[in-house]
Amino acid sequence: MEVENTENKMVDKSVFVSTYGCQMNVNDSERMYSLLEMSNYKPVNTPDQASLIIINSCSVREKPVHKVHSEVGRYRKLKEKNPNLKIGVGGCVAQQEKKKLLKDVPLLDFVFGTDAIDELPKIISDLEQGDNKVVSTRFEHQKPYQIETLVRNPGVATFVNITKGCDNFCTFCVVPFTRGRERSRKLSELIFDINTLVKRGVKEVTLLGQNVNSYKSECGVNFSGLLKAVSEDTDIERIRYTTSHPKDFDQELADVMQKYREKICDYVHLPVQSGNSEVLQRMNRGYTREEFIDKAIMIQESIPGVSFSSDIIVGFPGETEKQFEDTLSLMDVVKFESVYAFKYSPRPFTKAAKFEEQLTEAEKSQRLHRLFEHHDQIASQLCKKYENQTLHVLVEEFNSKSRRLMGRSTQNKVVHFEGSEDLVGQTVPVKIIQAFAQTLRGELQFQ
Ligand code: 5AD
Ligand code: SF4
Numbered sequence: 068m069e070v071e072n073t074e075n076k077m078v079d080k081s082v083f084v085s086t087y088g089c090q091m092n093v094n095d096s097e098r099m100y101s102l103l104e105m106s107n108y109k110p111v112n113t114p115d116q117a118s119l120i121i122i123n124s125c126s127v128r129e130k131p132v133h134k135v136h137s138e139v140g141r142y143r144k145l146k147e148k149n150p151n152l153k154i155g156v157g158g159c160v161a162q163q164e165k166k167k168l169l170k171d172v173p174l175l176d177f178v179f180g181t182d183a184i185d186e187l188p189k190i191i192s193d194l195e196q197g198d199n200k201v202v203s204t205r206f207e208h209q210k211p212y213q214i215e216t217l218v219r220n221p222g223v224a225t226f227v228n229i230t231k232g233c234d235n236f237c238t239f240c241v242v243p244f245t246r247g248r249e250r251s252r253k254l255s256e257l258i259f260d261i262n263t264l265v266k267r268g269v270k271e272v273t274l275l276g277q278n279v280n281s282y283k284s285e286c287g288v289n290f291s292g293l294l295k296a297v298s299e300d301t302d303i304e305r306i307r308y309t310t311s312h313p314k315d316f317d318q319e320l321a322d323v324m325q326k327y328r329e330k331i332c333d334y335v336h337l338p339v340q341s342g343n344s345e346v347l348q349r350m351n352r353g354y355t356r357e358e359f360i361d362k363a364i365m366i367q368e369s370i371p372g373v374s375f376s377s378d379i380i381v382g383f384p385g386e387t388e389k390q391f392e393d394t395l396s397l398m399d400v401v402k403f404e405s406v407y408a409f410k411y412s413p414r415p416f417t418k419a420a421k422f423e424e425q426l427t428e429a430e431k432s433q434r435l436h437r438l439f440e441h442h443d444q445i446a447s448q449l450c451k452k453y454e455n456q457t458l459h460v461l462v463e464e465f466n467s468k469s470r471r472l473m474g475r476s477t478q479n480k481v482v483h484f485e486g487s488e489d490l491v492g493q494t495v496p497v498k499i500i501q502a503f504a505q506t507l508r509g510e511l512q513f514q
Contacts, residue, residue: 082108083117085138088125090275090309091246092158094218094226096123098184099157101217106188110219115145119153119191124160126241128412131160132168139174146174153194155179157187159245163415166202177201181231181246185214214252216260221269223463223492224305224475227260228252229293230276235312237340238351238422239380241414242277249277254284254296261301270492271305271461272297279308280315290315291323298327304494305461307479309336310378313362314353321369333370334479337363338378342397343390346383349422356397363401374478376405381438382431383411384422391434395441402449404478405505406442410435446504450480453499453507458482460497460509462490476507484509 155177344355410431413420460474497509
C-alpha cells in the first residue's frame with residue numbers, strides 16, 4: 068500500500084502511535100510499534116506522515132473519551148486528503164467503550180482492547196483486505212499471560228511487565244475494569260526475557276505491574292522470590308519495580324531488598340492515596356493511616372537510606388477539611404521525596420463515582436495546590452541530605468549540546484553532571500554539589 072502524505076512525499080506503510088497515561092501504556096505503545104514493524108510498518112514521529120494512526124488511550128484520571136473525540140477530529144483533514152489512512156483506538160478507553168466508540172466517532176476504523184495488542188498485525192491486515200470497522204475488546208482470561216518484552220531501542224534502562232490487571236477494586240479506580248483480572252507472567256520466561264535484554268545492553272529493569280507485590284508465578288513464587296531470582300539468575304545490574312501496594316508490602320520483601328541491595332534499588336514507590344483512615348476505608352485500600360506509617364517505618368529500619376515516593380488523591384467524595392489535613396500531616400511523618408498527587412475524578416463503573424458528597428472542582432483544585440505547597444517545603448529540606456554525598460549513578464543519557472550526562476542514583480534521584488559520552492551505560496560515583504527538590508547536580512569522582 069502506498070499513501071500520499073501532506074507534504075506529497077510517498078510514504079509506504081507507516082505508523083504513528085499517540086500515547087496517553089502511565090508507563091504501562093508507554094510500554095504497550097512500544098509493543099505496538101515493534102509488532103507493526105514486523106509487519107513492515109515504519110514508525111514515524113508525526114501523524115501527517117503516517118498511513119496508520121493509533122491512539123493509545125488512558126482512562127485512569129482524565130476525561131478520556133473527550134480526548135479521543137478531539138484527537139480524531141484533528142485527523143479529519145488528513146483523512147479527507149488520504150481516504151486510505153486508517154485510524155484506531157487502543158488502551159483503556161477502547162476497552163471501556165468498545166463498539167460504542169466506533170458508532171460515536173465515525174472517522175475511526177478500528178477499536179482494540181488492552182488484551183488485544185498482539186492481535187494488531189491481524190487487525191491491520193484484515194483492514195487492508197477491506198474488512199470494515201474492526202472491534203476487538205475481549206478480555207483474555209483463558210490463555211496464560213505470556214508476553215516477551217518488545218522494545219525497539221531498550222537503551223540503558225527499560226521496563227518489563229510482570230503482571231497485568233488488578234483484583235483490588237479500590238473504589239476510585241477504573242483499572243480492574245479496563246485491564247481485567249490480575250495475571251502473572253511465568254518466572255522462567257521473565258528470567259529469560261531479562262537475560263535477553265541484558266545481552267542487548269540493558270543495565271536496569273523496572274518490573275512493572277499495577278500491584279507487583281501480589282505477583283504469583285505458576286510454581287507459587289511470590290514477588291520477593293521473583294526479586295531474589297532476578298538478582299541471582301540474571302546479569303542485570305539494577306532492579307527497580309513499580310507499583311507496590313502498601314497492604315501487600317511485608318517484612319520478607321524489605322529483607323530481600325536489603326539482602327540484594329547491590330542490585331535492588333533503595334527506592335519504594337508506595338501510594339498512600341490518603342492520610343485519613345476513614346477515607347482509606349471508603350477507598351477500600353485495606354490499611355489504616357497507622358498501618359501505613361508502621362509499614363514505612365519497617366521499610367526504613369530494614370533498608371536504611373531508602374527513599375519513598377507516593378501517589379495521593381485529594382478531594383475524594385466526602386473528604387472533610389480535617390481529613391485532608393490528615394493527608395498533609397502524614398507527609399510530615401513519612402517523608403516522600405516525590406509525590407504524584409491528583410484531584411479525585413469520578414470514573415465509570417467505580418463505586419466512588421456513585422458516592423454522595425462529591426466535592427466541587429474549585430475545592431479539589433485548592434486542596435491540590437495546598438498539598439503541593441506543603442510537599443515542596445518537605446522536598447526542598449529532604450534533598451539537602453544528598454549534598455556532599457557521593458552517589459552511584461547509572462548514566463542514561465549524554466546531551467551533546469551541554470556536554471552533560473544524566474543518570475539516576477539508586478534512590479531514583481535524577482543527577483546531572485559533566486562527563487563524556489562513553490560513560491553512558493556505566494555506573495559511576497558522583498559527588499553531589501547542589502540538591503534541588505527533584506534533581507541533583509554533581510561532579511564526577513574519578514575511580
Ligand atoms: N481520580 C484521581 N486519581 C486517580 N488515580 C487512580 N484513579 C483515580 C481517580 N479516579 C491515581 C491514584 C493511582 C494513580 C495511578 O492514579 O493515585 O495510584
Ligand atoms: Fe487501581 Fe487500586 Fe488496583 Fe492500583 S491497586 S490499579 S489503585 S484498583
